[in-house]
Amino acid sequence: MLKTYGWSFAxxxxxLVGVFIYDSWEALLLAAILVVLEVSLSFDNAVVNATVLKRMNDFWQKIFLTVGVLIAVFGMRLVFPVLLVAVTANLGPIEAINLALEQRPESDPTSYAAILNEAHPTIAAFGGMFLLMLFLDFITSEHEEYWLPGERLLAHAGRLNGLPVIIAGTLLVVAAETFAQDHETTVLLSGLLGILTYLLVKGLGDMFNIDEEDSDDEREHVDPTAEAASGATHGAQHMAGAPARKGPNEVVRVGGKAAFFLFMYLEVLDASFSFDGVIGAFAITYDPIIIAVGLGVGAMFVRSMTVHLVREGTLNRYPYLENGAMWAIGALAIILIVSIEVHVPEVLTGLIGLAFILAAFASSVARNRRDPEHAHVNAG
Structure with missing residues (x-):
């Protein structure tokens, strides 16, 4: 536990000490609340991250825990909102920082919080479509475990090429034409960019995974003993299941360019999750420093949770967790799209995601009790 969570606790x-020195005991309490908010909203993110991270080699896992943390903590929770305000309000970076530090109330249309809220439809459309594509790509592909009734039927329907794009595109048009009429063009363009970003990152990852698989086959032909050391490779069914060398406990592993694009995929995924948390944080405080510290520390714990899930083999022991996390992401995608015009309380968003995770966990436990031999094989 100390090895996994040590840096997060540090x-x-x-x-918290820094926030106390910066302001007061009240600021420390607000930051602590934001840490809990970020962790509770992002547990499904940790599960999905783990399905990808376990397929990276040790080097890229370390990159995710170092460079990735810097991007998540400072980039998405501090720098990105400021840049967004600067672009939206046509301000210089210094002016945007000064505006953030002024802490004007959200009722002031020129305030930092109000400008971020004004940009919400753009981010919600992008993030909602990206997450929806992730969910649809998973649910319409064949995978090892089927959890909810109808999943197998949806996977069968996924044999129709491009079905996720068709569904996501149709939903985007419906959303823009119905409850996003005040900013229809913005929502359409942002949503389309979200779909294209997912397809680009996934496509590049698949392409370089195939190249790595071919390289592995060539090396195995030269040195037959390498096959016993590295294991065979297999095809991907969705972004988190890219082809690569297998490691211990049948966990597939990738490196090089393939791992780089998986890393980029994780960062875009984190961005899709994080902005909604930044907007929700303004319900607690307007101070961007307290928000950045609280959400940043929370992001650190989400990273640690991801590593914990990988190192403990939790996803192998509880086979429906990934399914539950994907359904939670599907729900979050719909909530983001709806939130373009209707405010959805962050607590409700977190509870829906948590409900899917807990239900999947309970189903996994029941499955393991019914089939102890299957559970033993997965745990091993």
């Missing part, structure tokens, strides 16, 4: 202590 950053937590440093962050």
């Amino acid at each position: 950053v937590l202590i440093a962050g």
Whole structure:
């Protein structure tokens, strides 16, 4: 536990002490609340991250825990909102920072929070479509475990090429024409960009995974003993299941360009999750420093949770967790799209995601009790 969560607890202590020195005990309490908010909203993100991270080699896992953390904590929770305000309000970076530090109330249309809220439809459309594509790509592909009734039928329907794009595109047009009429063009363009970003990152990842598989086959032909050391490779069914060398406990592993694009995929996924948390944080405080510290520390714990799930083999022991996380992401995608015009409480968003995860966990436990031999094989 200390090895996995040590840095997160260290950053937590440093962050809370820093916030106390920056302001007061009240600021420390607000930052602590934001840490809990970020972790509770992002547990499904940790599960999905783990399905991807376990397929990276040790080097890229370390990159995810170092460079990835810097991007998540400072990039998405601090720098990105400021840049977004600067672009939206046509301000310089310094002016945007000064505006953020002024802490004007959200009722002031020139305030930092109000400008971020004004940009919400753009981000919600992009993030909603990206997450929806992730969900649809999973649910319309064949996978090892089927959880909810109808999943197998949806996977069978996925044999129709391009079905996720058809569904996502149709939903985007409906959303823009119905409850996003005030900013129809913005929503359409942002949503389309979200779909294209998913397809681009996934396509590049698949392409380089195939190249790595071919390289592995060539090396195995030269040195037959390498096959015993590295294991065979297999095809991907969705983004988190890219072809690569298998490691211990049948966990597939990738490196090089394939791992780089999986890393980029994780960062875009984190961005899709994080902005909604930034907007929700303004219900607690308008201070961007407290928000950045609280959500940043929370992001550190989500990273640690991801590593914990990988190292403990939790996804192997509880086979429906990935399905539950994907359904939670599907629900979040719909909520983001709806939130373009209708405010959805962050607590409700977190509870829906948590409900899917807990239900999937309970189903996994029941499955393991019914079939102990299957559970033993997965755990091993």
